[in-house]
Each structure stands twice: as C-alpha cells, then as structure tokens.
Amino acid sequence: MAFTLVTVASGARSLRSLEHGETFHPVVGPMIEARGLHVEQSRLVERAREMSGPLVIWDVGLGAAANAVAVLEAFRGVAAQVELHSFDSTLEPLAFARAHATELDYPTPWLPSIDALLSSGTAETGAVRWHFHQGDFCKIPTAPAPHAILYDPYSPAANPSLWTLEHFTRLRKVLTEPCTLTNYSRSTAVRVTLALAGFYVGRGSATGEKDQTTIAATHRELLAAPMGAAWLGRVRRSTCGAALREGAGPGPISEEDYRVLSEGILFQ
Numbered sequence: 668m669a670f671t672l673v674t675v676a677s678g679a680r681s682l683r684s685l686e687h688g689e690t691f692h693p694v695v696g697p698m699i700e701a702r703g704l705h706v707e708q709s710r711l712v713e714r715a716r717e718m719s720g721p722l723v724i725w726d727v728g729l730g731a732a733a734n735a736v737a738v739l740e741a742f743r744g745v746a747a748q749v750e751l752h753s754f755d756s757t758l759e760p761l762a763f764a765r766a767h768a769t770e771l772d773y774p775t776p777w778l779p780s781i782d783a784l785l786s787s788g789t790a791e792t793g794a795v796r797w798h799f800h801q802g803d804f805c806k807i808p809t810a811p812a813p814h815a816i817l818y819d820p821y822s823p824a825a826n827p828s829l830w831t832l833e834h835f836t837r838l839r840k841v842l843t844e845p846c847t848l849t850n851y852s853r854s855t856a857v858r859v860t861l862a863l864a865g866f867y868v869g870r871g872s873a874t875g876e877k878d879q880t881t882i883a884a885t886h887r888e889l890l891a892a893p894m895g896a897a898w899l900g901r902v903r904r905s906t907c908g909a910a911l912r913e914g915a916g917p918g919p920i921s922e923e924d925y926r927v928l929s930e931g932i933l934f935q
C-alpha cells in the first residue's frame with residue numbers, strides 16, 4: 668500500500684506517502700493548513716467577488732484533496748464563479764482518502780463531489796466547477812491561466828523536479844493573469860529560485876512549526892509582505908542560497924544570480 672493513515676501533532680488524521688516518506692500537511696493537519704496557508708493567504712473569496720469572470724485556481728498536487736476541499740468550503744454560499752483545476756499524476760491518494768473518509772473527517776461533507784471527480788474527472792459544487800487533470804506537472808499542462816496556484820507537490824528534497832528554476836520559468840511564462848502561488852517552504856533556495864524565475868516573493872503566514880512560509884506573485888501588489896533589502900543580505904550570506912537548477916547541488920548563490928536578483932524585478 669502506497670499510503671497510510673497517521674495522526675499528526677494536532678490530533679488530526681492525515682495521509683503519509685510511504686514512497687516519498689512525507690506526511691501530507693504535517694503538525695497542524697490537513698484542513699488548518701489548507702485554509703490558512705492557501706485559501707486565506709491567497710484571498711480567494713475576496714478576489715473572486717471582485718472579478719467579472721471566473722477566478723481560476725490551480726491545485727498542484729491534488730493528493731487527498733484537503734486543499735481542494737478548503738476551496739469548496741470557502742465558497743459555500745458565496746455568489747462568485749470559480750474554476751478549480753486540480754493536477755496530479757495519480758488519483759490513488761484521493762481514492763485512499765475516499766476509502767478512509769470517516770477517519771479523516773474532512774472529506775465527509777464533500778463525498779458527492781469527490782465521487783464525481785473520481786469517476787468522471789469533473790464536479791460542480793455551488794460556485795465551484797472542479798476539474799481533474801492527470802499527468803506530470805513538469806510538463807506544464809494546458810488549462811485556463813490561473814489567478815492562484817496552491818502549490819503542494821511534496822518538498823524539494825522529495826520531489827526536486829517540481830522546484831527547479833527551469834520548471835518555475837516555464838510555469839511563470841503561462842501566467843498571463845495576476846496570480847499568487849502559495850507553498851509551505853520557507854527555504855532561501857526556493858525563494859531565490861522563484862525570484863529568478865520572474866516572481867515577486869513574499870513572506871507567507873506561519874503554519875505548524877514553521878514561523879513563516881512563502882507566497883510568490885506575478886504582481887508585487889498581491890503580496891502583503893514582499894521580501895526586501897534585508898532578505899537580500901541574508902541571501903548573500905547564506906550557505907545554501909543557490910537557485911535550484913536541474914542537476915546542480917546546494918551551495919551559496921553565484922555572483923551572477925545575485926546580481927540578477929538584486930537588479931531584477933524584486934526591487935522595481
């Protein structure tokens with residue numbers, strides 16, 4: 668079996684991938700992290716209310732659908748239009764969560780939507796049209812350009828190919844709408860990589876044992892706490908500030924990357 672149920676520090680139940688050796692939403696559990704880190708921080712409901720067309724959300728790493736469920740929950744009874752595009756290479760974790768819905772608890776109110784997604788790849792729940800796209804997210808999929816990306820494809824250590832400069836540069840190119848990208852990493856290397864790929868990078872809210880996470884955006888005004896000069900100083904001093912390039916190991920940032928970073932869009 669590729670997944671097992673675990674109890675995290677908060678007492679909530681979650682999934683653990685035996686293959687990747689990682690627990691989904693550790694410490695605080697699936698729903699606290701999904702709501703705080705992704706839904707609230709991206710201001711999804713406020714932004715959807717301000718739009719004339721649909722707010723498009725990319726849920727990268729559908730997994731056991733805690734982030735997706737947090738979106739369904741946030742838009743319950745809200746007059747808005749939302750397209751939720753979930754990406755994963757497999758439906759196995761969602762099928763596992765479906766089979767253990769009682770223990771996990773959070774899927775239970777949404778079983779009709781989860782069943783529809785599992786059987787037909789789409790579901791309609793109030794304001795939200797939910798679509799599943801199966802495949803390798805390294806090959807940037809074709810879907811309407813997002814306004815928010817909930818980025819949750821395991822950690823850079825467990826799944827390096829989804830955290831490289833090459834990958835984020837390809838992703839940035841398809842972001843033709845103002846867009847946020849939330850994730851649980853607070854690593855300097857991840858932030859440097861996102862900034863070199865053309866994102867503005869900000870300090871994200873705390874979750875679990877992490878005092879901060881990361882929110883990136885195509886537009887600086889989407890960030891509540893953009894990184895500034897003090898962070899740049901820390902990047903220069905860090906022993907692991909190098910961008911995450913394909914085939915490259917950790918180390919300090921190169922002179923050339925530092926120059927691009929300090930002269931680049933981060934501080935315009």
Ligand SMILES: C[S@@+](CC[C@H](N)C(=O)[O-])C[C@H]1O[C@@H](n2cnc3c(N)ncnc32)[C@H](O)[C@@H]1O
Binds near residue numbers: 733735829
């Ligand atoms: C930590 S889990 C996601 C947890 C999920 N967001 C949730 O709320 O339950 C990471 C997921 O990313 C998926 N994943 C990993 N690498 C991928 C890739 N290259 N393309 C698509 N999905 C990938 C895995 O199959 C796994 O379901």
